[in-house]
Structure formats: structure tokens, C-alpha cells
Amino acid sequence: MTARPDTREFFEARLRAIGEERYHDRHPFHQRLHSGDCTPDQVRAWVINRYYYQSRIPMKDAAFMSRVSDPALRRAWRSRIEDHDGRAPGEGGIARWLKLAEGVGLDPDYVASEVGILPATRFAVDAYVRFVRDEPLLLAVASSLTELFAPKIHADRIAGLLKHYEFANETTISYFKHRLTEAPQDVAFGLAWVLDRAVTKADQDAAARALIFKTEVLWAQLDALWSAYVEPSRIPPGAWQPGEGLL
Amino acid sequence: MTARPDTREFFEARLRAIGEERYHDRHPFHQRLHSGDCTPDQVRAWVINRYYYQSRIPMKDAAFMSRVSDPALRRAWRSRIEDHDGRAPGEGGIARWLKLAEGVGLDPDYVASEVGILPATRFAVDAYVRFVRDEPLLLAVASSLTELFAPKIHADRIAGLLKHYEFANETTISYFKHRLTEAPQDVAFGLAWVLDRAVTKADQDAAARALIFKTEVLWAQLDALWSAYVEPSRIPPGAWQPGEGLL
Numbered sequence: 001m002t003a004r005p006d007t008r009e010f011f012e013a014r015l016r017a018i019g020e021e022r023y024h025d026r027h028p029f030h031q032r033l034h035s036g037d038c039t040p041d042q043v044r045a046w047v048i049n050r051y052y053y054q055s056r057i058p059m060k061d062a063a064f065m066s067r068v069s070d071p072a073l074r075r076a077w078r079s080r081i082e083d084h085d086g087r088a089p090g091e092g093g094i095a096r097w098l099k100l101a102e103g104v105g106l107d108p109d110y111v112a113s114e115v116g117i118l119p120a121t122r123f124a125v126d127a128y129v130r131f132v133r134d135e136p137l138l139l140a141v142a143s144s145l146t147e148l149f150a151p152k153i154h155a156d157r158i159a160g161l162l163k164h165y166e167f168a169n170e171t172t173i174s175y176f177k178h179r180l181t182e183a184p185q186d187v188a189f190g191l192a193w194v195l196d197r198a199v200t201k202a203d204q205d206a207a208a209r210a211l212i213f214k215t216e217v218l219w220a221q222l223d224a225l226w227s228a229y230v231e232p233s234r235i236p237p238g239a240w241q242p243g244e245g246l247l
Numbered sequence: 248m249t250a251r252p253d254t255r256e257f258f259e260a261r262l263r264a265i266g267e268e269r270y271h272d273r274h275p276f277h278q279r280l281h282s283g284d285c286t287p288d289q290v291r292a293w294v295i296n297r298y299y300y301q302s303r304i305p306m307k308d309a310a311f312m313s314r315v316s317d318p319a320l321r322r323a324w325r326s327r328i329e330d331h332d333g334r335a336p337g338e339g340g341i342a343r344w345l346k347l348a349e350g351v352g353l354d355p356d357y358v359a360s361e362v363g364i365l366p367a368t369r370f371a372v373d374a375y376v377r378f379v380r381d382e383p384l385l386l387a388v389a390s391s392l393t394e395l396f397a398p399k400i401h402a403d404r405i406a407g408l409l410k411h412y413e414f415a416n417e418t419t420i421s422y423f424k425h426r427l428t429e430a431p432q433d434v435a436f437g438l439a440w441v442l443d444r445a446v447t448k449a450d451q452d453a454a455a456r457a458l459i460f461k462t463e464v465l466w467a468q469l470d471a472l473w474s475a476y477v478e479p480s481r482i483p484p485g486a487w488q489p490g491e492g493l494l
Binding site for chain 2: 063
């Protein structure tokens, strides 16, 4: 007997509940960051490691597009790459992230060199790129739906950084300001695409698991950051040491 | 003993000589097409099968970008996808190819459905996409350099089609007109990139082999077309039959 699928509304609620339970806004590192309790070196470690995630997002989106034979779907997806890479040098989300790096006293060339990234960050991020490259398109899109939960964390972060840290200003937080408008456009498209296509119970369950997987990718990065730079503050061999890569 | 590399000038000349010997402008099918000797069904078979190649080019370019960690290189490459997919429905190279399909009396939805493509066309085109996804970036870029030889074939084609075929007009040949300006920009970038990076003899030889491989991909498509629709005119089971997919 085939299990009865969730209604569209119930399935959407299931996906949103995954964010309530598992999105990385609930991780203590973000609470520490947004409340001003991070040391400058902890902020730097976050900027360095999160850069690796940022840098792989356009590669992940290109991997997705490489599997899409529908020009309309590729066209809808292409703006994600444009948002990150920009139209000219110095534009786009990656360049804005490097402005944040400068703001916290890091040499942007050091950050962009990807030296000092925690291995656990690489493993988690690379697992995400592979997932999008190898899994069915439905699951690849479903895994992007963590952006449903992003506007709140970006708003919290903008407020928290501006309130608590001297480095925070219009330039250094411009990455998050842009994401406030970019992410909702992307995710509205992705959510509708998943709701339209996940019409069997098996596909709905698989899409929910894909979204859970993505929350795990994000959470694991913060666990690794905490372990290396907060508690027990045991930096793995070869990872960034405070004092390295400064401007 | 390591073999001495070619000079930059000699290596570029080697690459250009590959086009002289192996580019598909030398294939009898193109000579037949451009001289007005193709029957309407032979033109249709070409349009249907070449569509599959066109449709995979943006996927190939996305596969390339999915492997590039340098935002500047991704940004330079992105215009290729934009050229093919356009900025809105009905724009871009793939839409222009479907205008050609309509012009020769084919239902564009039939063509876009990819039904009736020759298996040999799929095998050759899919081999190219896989090559770009799996081989070193240098070879992926080198394989794109058949565009060095494209302006001549596009100019010949525009003149030949306009002279010999009633279907040829500004709308139906607009794909080729656009490629006249797009391809040289792309290939100037790609050629410089390859010449800058292929500085050992081993890399130069591998890049030359990659370009030869790409000429084989193009040539094999025309051999398959000839075999199915010209001589011996033995259409493989399941491939397009004259009369199918008409407007």
C-alpha cells in the first residue's frame, strides 16, 4: 500500500518545522556572536571558515545548473551565481564577505587563499556540493530551502553586530543586507518548485530529509568552530591560529 | 629528461592547425548544407540533432563553473550561459535555434522534447559534457577552443543558407549572426587562458589532444547524420523519421 502524501499545506509546514528545530540560528555560536560575546579572534575564525562556505555556493549552484536541461529553470537559478560573483571585480556576495574580513582586521587575500580553514568545515561544505551534484534535482532544490529561515538570522545578525562590535558598519555588514532581499526571492522560487513536484509521500519524505541534511551541514560548521576556538579551544593542526593572516 | 615546451607562438599555431585539419567545416555534410544540396528533410534532421548539442552547451559550461573556485574566472565564463539561455523566455541562443526549427517547418516543442535525436549524437555530446566535468580545467578550456574556427563556418553558413534555401531569413538565421560576435569574445579569453597555463610540453600536448577530442565530438555528429539521412540513409530505430514533428 502506498502511503498517502501530505497536503501541500501540511508538507510546507513540515519543512518549516525543520527550520524551527534544526536551523543554525539555534546554535550557541550564533547566540554568542549576535550578543557580542565573541572575542575578535572568534569573529575572525567565523569569517575565515564561513568564507569557504560562501565560496562554494556558486560552485554548488553551477553544479545544479549543469544537470538542468530546461533553459527556464537554469535562467531562474542563474541569478544566484550572479548574486555571489557579481558583474565586475569587487561586486557580489563573495567580494562583500571579503569586506567583512577586512573589517575584522583580516587580510582578504589570506581569507580568499582558503588556508587555515578547519577540515571539518571543508568536509561539511564539500558534502553539500556533492549532494547537489549527485542527488535527484528535487532533493538538490529541497536542500537549498534553508534560505526559508535565513532572513531572521540575517536581521538578528545585522542588529547584533551593529550593536556590539566596533568593526560593524554599512560596508562590513553589506553582505547580510543584500541577502535580506536576495534570499527571499530565491527561496520563494525553490519552495514552489519543491511543493509542486514532491507529490508522493516518498518524495516528500526524501525532500524533508534533504533539508535536514542541509541543516546538518550548517550546524556541523559551527560545532567545529566552537571546538577549535571557543571550547575546548583545541585548534586542529594546520588550521588558522590567532595572529595569522592579519592586515 | 623533460621535453622542451613549444614557444607560445608555436603552440598557438599547433592549436590552429588542428582546426585546419579536423574542424567540421571540412565535413561533407556541411559542404552539402551550405551549397544548397540538402533536402528539406536533411536540413530538418540537422536542426533536430544539432539542437541536442546546443541544449547541452550551457550544462557543459555550468559543469565547468562548478569546478572553478576563482570568482573572476566564473564571472568571465558566465556570459556563455547567458548567451545561450538569455535573460527572459524567448531570448538567447537556444530560443533562436528553435526559431530556425520553426523556419524549416518543425514544431519547436517537438525539437525541444529531444525525441528522435540520433543515439550517436547523444553519445558524442554527452561525452563532451563529461569531459568538461571530469578532466583538468586546462583541458576543459582547451576543448572549447573549436570556437577559434567557428566564425568562418558561421559566415559560410549564413551566406549559404540565405542563397540556397527559402526558409532562410533574418529570424531563422539569427542564431548564427549572434554567434559571429559572441564566439570571438569567448575564444579570445579561452585561448589566452590556455596559452598562459600550458607551459610544459606535457600540458601543451594534453591541451592539443583535448582540442582534437572536441573536433571528434563535432565530426561524429555529422557522420551520424550522414549515415542516417544521406547515405546509406539508414535511420536507426527510434530516431526521427521524415514527416514527424512537423508544424
